[in-house]
Every structure is written in C-alpha cells, then in structure tokens.
Amino acid sequence: GAVVSQHPSRVICKSGTSVKIECRSLDFQATTMFWYRQFPKQSLMLMATSNEGSKATYEQGVEKDKFLINHASLTLSTLTVTSAHPEDSSFYICSASDGGGAQGNQPQHFGDGTRLSIL
Amino acid sequence: RKEVEQDPGPFNVPEGATVAFNCTYSNSASQSFFWYRQDCRKEPKLLMSVYSSGNEDGRFTAQLNRASQYISLLIRDSKLSDSATYLCVVTPVYSGTYKYIFGTGTRLKVLA
Numbered sequence: 001g002a003v004v005s006q007h008p009s010r011v012i013c014k015s016g017t018s019v020k021i022e023c024r025s026l027d028f029q030a031t032t033m034f035w036y037r038q039f040p041k042q043s044l045m046l047m048a049t050s051n052e053g054s055k056a057t058y059e060q061g062v063e064k065d066k067f068l069i070n071h072a073s074l075t076l077s078t079l080t081v082t083s084a085h086p087e088d089s090s091f092y093i094c095s096a097s098d099g100g101g102a103q104g105n106q107p108q109h110f111g112d113g114t115r116l117s118i119l
Numbered sequence: 120r121k122e123v124e125q126d127p128g129p130f131n132v133p134e135g136a137t138v139a140f141n142c143t144y145s146n147s148a149s150q151s152f153f154w155y156r157q158d159c160r161k162e163p164k165l166l167m168s169v170y171s172s173g174n175e176d177g178r179f180t181a182q183l184n185r186a187s188q189y190i191s192l193l194i195r196d197s198k199l200s201d202s203a204t205y206l207c208v209v210t211p212v213y214s215g216t217y218k219y220i221f222g223t224g225t226r227l228k229v230l231a
Contacts, residue, residue: 112162
C-alpha cells in the first residue's frame with residue numbers, strides 16, 4: 001500500500017514554458033502532500049506543503065507565484081512551474097503520508113520524481 | 120549549523136562488511152526519525168523508522184540517542200545492492216504539519 005504516483009517523469013522544454021507536474025496517492029487519501037526539489041549532489045529541500053482545499057504553505061525563499069500548487073482533491077496535488085528558466089532545472093519530488101495524526105510519526109511516501117530540464 | 124548533518128562519505132566497504140552511519144540533529148525537541156535510501160536519480164524509499172528503544176529489520180539496525188542528539192544506522196553483511204545514498208530524516212516538533220528535514224545523505228559503495 002501507500003503508493004504515490006508522479007507524472008511526468010521527465011520534461012525537457014524551452015525557457016518561458018510553464019510545466020505542470022501531477023502527484024497522486026493511489027491507494028490512500030492524502031490530506032497533506034509535500035513538494036521537494038533536489039539539485040545534483042544535494043539533499044531534498046522542501047518547497048511547500050500542499051493542503052487539500054486550502055492554500056499551500058511555502059517555505060522561505062520559494063516564490064509562490066512561480067511555483068503554483070493546487071490540491072483539489074484528497075488524492076491529487078499539482079505543481080506548476082510558471083515561465084520556467086534554466087535555473088529551474090531540477091529533480092522535483094512529491095510525497096504524501098497515509099496518516100500522521102498530531103505527532104507526525106507516519107512516514108512519507110514519495111513519488112517517482114520529475115526530472116525537469118529547461119533549455 | 121545545519122539542522123540535520125551527515126557525513127557525505129563515500130563509504131567504500133567490501134561485501135559482507137558491517138558499516139555504520141551517524142546523523143546528528145540540532146533541535147532537541149525533534150519527535151520522529153527515519154532512514155531512507157535513495158538510488159542515483161531515483162526517489163527516496165523508506166528504509167525504516169527509528170524508535171526510541173532502537174529497532175532492527177533484518178540486517179539493518181537503527182538507534183536513537185536523544186541525549187547526544189543523533190541517530191545511527193548499522194548495516195550488517197553488506198550486499199552489493201546496498202550501494203545507495205542513505206538519508207537521515209528528522210521531524211521537528213515545532214512543525215505543525217510534521218515537515219521532514221533531510222540530511223545531505225551518506226553515500227555507500229559496497230565493493231565485490
């Protein structure tokens with residue numbers, strides 16, 4: 001159980017293009033999903049926390065108008081990189097938890113990731 | 120100081136060896152701890168949660184030392200397939216939505 005699917009797995013596009021990435025929890029409902037970015041040889045950095053039915057919470061330094069997050073249902077969150085530029089090229093990964101309660105002791109399960117290359 | 124620190128390695132060990140990694144964290148009130156493994160250009164996969172009393176899963180043993188604020192991962196009888204980057208994850212208690220804080224990862228190479 002606890003499968004998270006992410007699509008697409010690879011995107012190559014021109015500078016100025018907007019790119020939409022989908023994250024789906026396949027066998028559980030995820031009230032909260034998370035979006036991360038990972039640059040080569042670096043760790044995962046949390047970009048934002050996506051809450052179903054409400055606005056996402058962005059980490060410091062992440063532009064909310066640049067990275068649009070929509071969490072329209074309990075099984076789907078989307079990240080749109082608007083007007084992407086070469087510096088936005090990175091590995092974007094979503095995650096979701098199938099529980100957590102107030103203590104947050106349930107592990108997060110990650111999607112396959114999306115490798116974004118902006119030319 | 121980083122919130123979660125790991126020795127980046129790489130740790131090069133022969134097959135069958137025992138290897139241990141440590142991870143230190145700065146927030147003494149951190150609540151949950153996990154080890155994930157990440158293969159090159161892939162997503163992280165949960166290896167094991169870390170419990171206060173320590174826990175074991177086959178060849179893998181995880182320990183938590185709250186007094187010294189570190190967690191450890193011990194791998195016995197290393198296999199070639201254990202080669203990966205091992206990520207330490209800490210969940211600070213001040214975070215209402217239990218955000219993950221990742222370490223930079225420790226690279227392990229198991230050599231034939």
